[in-house]
Amino acid sequence: MHAVGASAVLALIAAAAACLFLIGTQHWHGRFSFDTADGAQKFHIDPTSRIGGVGIVIGVIAGFLVAREAQMVLWPLLLAGIPAFAAGLAEDITKRVGVSARLCATIGSGILICLLTGTAIGELHLPVLDSLLTYAWFAIPFTALALAGVANALNIIDGFNGLAGGVAAIVLLAFAALALTHGDTVLAAACIIFAAAMLGFLVLNFPLGRIFLGDGGAYFVGFALAWLAILLVTRHPEISPWAVAAIVAYPVVEMLYSIWRKHRREGHHPSRPDGLHMHMLVHRRVVRKLFPHASRRLQNGLTAPFCWLLALPPVLVAVMRPHDTTLLMGSVIAFILFYSVLYARLTQFRWCLRPLTLARAPRVVG
Secondary structure, three states: HHHHHHHHHHHHHHHHHHHHHHHOOOOHHHHHHOOOOOOOOOOOOEEOOOOHHHHHHHHHHHHHHOHHHHHHHHHHHHHHHHHHHHHHHHHHHHOOHHHHHHHHHHHHHHHHHHHOOOEEEEEEOHHHHHHHHOOOHHHHHHHHHHHHHHHHHHOOOOOOOHHHHHHHHHHHHHHHHHHOOOOOOOHHHHHHHHHHHHHHHHHHHHHOOOOOOHHHHHHHHHHHHHEEEEEEEHHOOOOOOOHHHHHOOHHHHHHHHHHHHHHHOOOOOOOOOOOHHHHHHHHHHHHHHOOOOOOOHHHHEEEEEEEEHHHHHHHHHHHOOOOOOHHHHHHHHHHHHHHHHHHHHHHHOOOOOOOOOOOOOOOOOO
């Protein structure tokens, strides 16, 4: 693992250096890569480059080139991730690539990596699905949809400095811990190198937001997280699939809750942006009240740690009890219930536990 440590340091330095270069040259590419401060989901102050995903990819490639131990895991991930990354990066630059096109590209990445590796989701400890997953004609499209779903989920939570990057780093380190405890140094090395590249990006993203992850970064990193999760449970069947479900619970629940909220309560298309994501409510209702005198830029950065804490409990359960399907299912259900109660409290301006009225989430102003 000494060589892996050196590869991780290289990945971190390469990602940070690439992001620093992109920041230093933004007067060349800013008219294409800048994310403006206008919009329902924009909480930053100044136009900021949103191509930080390029730095992460460079960091992972740098680690891959010197970490022989992790190459067998990383090369199909890097190759198959090209469509997902390219579609997201095209949106970052042109602002004209829709959600459907990005999801289709990510589904294509999912199908490609299944074909390259001969691996797909095999079981979920759900009898009907498990019987269908024995057939490749079902398992491969199902796996590709799951990969695209997690990638989109990470993109959805990418709303504040350090939020998506920090959650991704937590997930990757949890996967690395599980791989190490099961003697899989190859998969652990891949997760550690990827986490190091994320930390290299976070050096310049958190807390002041010098560069953003962007759709390219979010889709590529989300795709990678989902694939590493699949590898973890296929290489180690003794690990419950619900362990990885618990580890990625926060972004996935946020995505599913957002789809349900927009369709059932507001009548909006799921891809339509709004200002009612959990991280936005935490920013308005918690951070601004606790730190009223902090600058807007610092308030932005202070939002992420609260959401990291929200994501952490099911992750800890999964790392400590990765084989206990019943407990892990319970932790996911408990997280969903806690998320729902907290969301209702934040939208209704109440913190105490009273009977909830969840028929419609009121519009949040300010």
